[in-house]
Amino acid sequence: MKCYLFIDFGSTYTKVTLVDxxxxxxxxxxKSYTTVETDVTIGYKNALEKLYKKTDKEIDIVKKLACSSAAGGLKIVAIGLVPELTAEAAKRAALGAGARVMNTYSHNLNKSEIEEIKASDADMVLLAGGTDGGNHIxxxxxxxxxxxxxxxxxxxxxxxxxxxDEIEEIxxxxxxxxxxENVMPKLNQINVEPARETIRSIFMKQIVNAKGMENVEDDISEIxxxxxxxxxxxxxxxxxxxxxxxxxxxLAILDIGGATTDIHSIGEGSPSKASVVLRGLEEPxxxxxVEGDLGMRYSAHxxxxxxxxxMFRKYIDIKEYGLEEELENRYNNTSFIPETERDIKxxxxxxxxxxxxxxxxxAGIVESIYSPLGATFVQTGKDLMELPFVIGTGGVIVNSKSPSEILNALLFSIEDPNSLKPRNPKFLIDKDYILxxxxxxxxxxxxxxxxxLKKYIVDCEGI
Known part of the structure; x- marks a missing residue:
């Protein structure tokens, strides 16, 4: 049986998938716990051992390909000129490359900001600023x-x-x-793909710095x-x-992990109502x-x-729990798996x-702005109100008996009337972690x- 083997060296688990x-x-x-502190080869081999126990067929692996967020994944500092323009474009380029943006800086850096960058544990710096032919200072x-x-x-x-030329000399x-290429060659025009590809290529060369990754590289076709x-x-x-x-x-994908909560959305996100005008940098x-302060374990505190x-009161009776104690416990015990009904809840x-x-x-927001001509509705960011599909992934969703209840939390609410969050999408789930x-x-x-993807991304209603 000819197969592809795909490996995901995650920050918590190493997952392997064999495709016929x-x-x-x-x-x-x-899957097995990622052993990045010692040697990622150990976790990789443990995951393979579990996979091979599930098959009794003779396997011919044609290609082995991997992705990785081990050792915290790719961490970047983004620098630009104007916060809402080149600095934001640099941030989007980094996020699209699969990075976690540690911080974004704008205008002229000072000494304290340089010290922050040095102490940030970032893997690289994305330096932007100025449109082509524009500000150079x-x-x-x-x-x-x-x-x-x-x-x-x-x-x-x-x-x-x-x-x-001048920066190369420096x-x-x-x-x-x-x-x-410039992430913003013209005002309000973003061009992030060349920067993304450059970032990815540097990351792939650096990933061998994770302990034992050089040994894994000998066994796989490519990371x-x-x-x-x-x-x-x-x-x-x-x-x-x-x-x-x-x-x-x-569609949108909601991925709740131990360290971050990521959302990917695919679509223009243009205004769904004719009376609304767009403002700000165009959306990709x-x-x-990536929300680095929203995670189930590493960011629980x-x-x-x-x-x-x-916000907790919306979803749980906080009188039954000591919030600080429960969250701190999960932060201090990142391998904690809830087993009791109370912990699961x-x-x-x-x-x-x-x-x-x-x-x-x-999601974007819409605001009413008054001018001499009367009220104008202005949209910043993406309009996701008519989004047809949302896919949930991540352990807490995949292992839930009622994943749709978790996904319901992303829907538009009258409590936040300016938000352009989805109103009535169909909920799907990445039940087999195949994304x-x-x-x-x-x-x-x-x-x-x-x-x-169309075969294995399933309707939440069937779970």
Missing amino acids: IEKEEIHATG CINHNAQMIANSGISIPVVIAGNKSCN FKGKIEYHVT LMPTPASVLNAAEALSKGSEDEKGIGD IAKRT SILEAAGKN FDEAMAKVCTDLAMSRH SAMGLLTKVDRNMAVRM
Whole structure:
């Protein structure tokens, strides 16, 4: 039996998926705790051992491809000129590349900000600023500050192209740098894909720094991309389809993890009402947001600060729980698995809070602005009110007996009348954790990936 093997080196678990090429089916899966602190090879081999126990057929693995968010995944600092423009464009480029943005800086960097960057544990810096032929003073100043700082991580230069020669001279012999196209060549026009590809390629070279990853590389064909980028690839494939397979249309993916809550949305997000006008930077068709303060374990201690007690009250009787104690316990015990009804109920309440707040941050808003001509409705961000599909993934959703109850938390509510959150989408679920694997499969056979996504992404109502 000819198969593809897809590996996801996650921050918590390493997951392996064996795909029967002829039948276009998932033949077997396995997962094991990611052993990044010691040697990722151990977790990988444990996951493979569990997978092989599930099959008694003779297997011919044609290709092994991997994605990774081990060792915290890809962490980036984004720098631009104007917060709402080039700095925001740089942030979107980093997020679309599968990164976690540690911080975003704008205007001229100062010494304290440079010290923050040095202490941030970031893997690289994305340096933007100025449209092509526009402002050059800011990006040159920031390049000089970086060069003088002793920062040792790579810098991706994606700003005003007129400054590239000068910045290369500033960095030469001091900083590892990579030049790519401007993330905003013209005002309000974003161009993030070249920067994304540059970031991904640097990440793939660096990923061997995870303990034992160099040993794994000998056993697999290639580590293609960060895990979030693979999930985004799968989302785009399912939404848009392929040469031979029709996609299902606009969609969003909610991924609740131990450290972050990610949302990917595919669609223009244009105003659903004719009377609304757009304001601000154009939204990408494929948009990803990462909420580093909303996670089930590694970020559990920060959820209460981000959401407040009132949001918890929407989903649980807080008189029955000590919120701070429950959240701190999960933060201090990242391998904690809820088994009692009480613990499961609290975990799912946490998931609902993460879902609610993450979608509020991801979706756009509409506001009424008054002018001499009267009231005008202005939209910032994506309008997701008519979004037809939302896919849930992540352990707390996949293992829930009522995943739709968690997903309901992302819906529009009259309590937040300016939000453009979805009103009535159909809820689907990634029951078999195939999104990252299918994102890898798109690089081999996009037609097969779309067919398998449509087969395995199932309706929540059937669960």
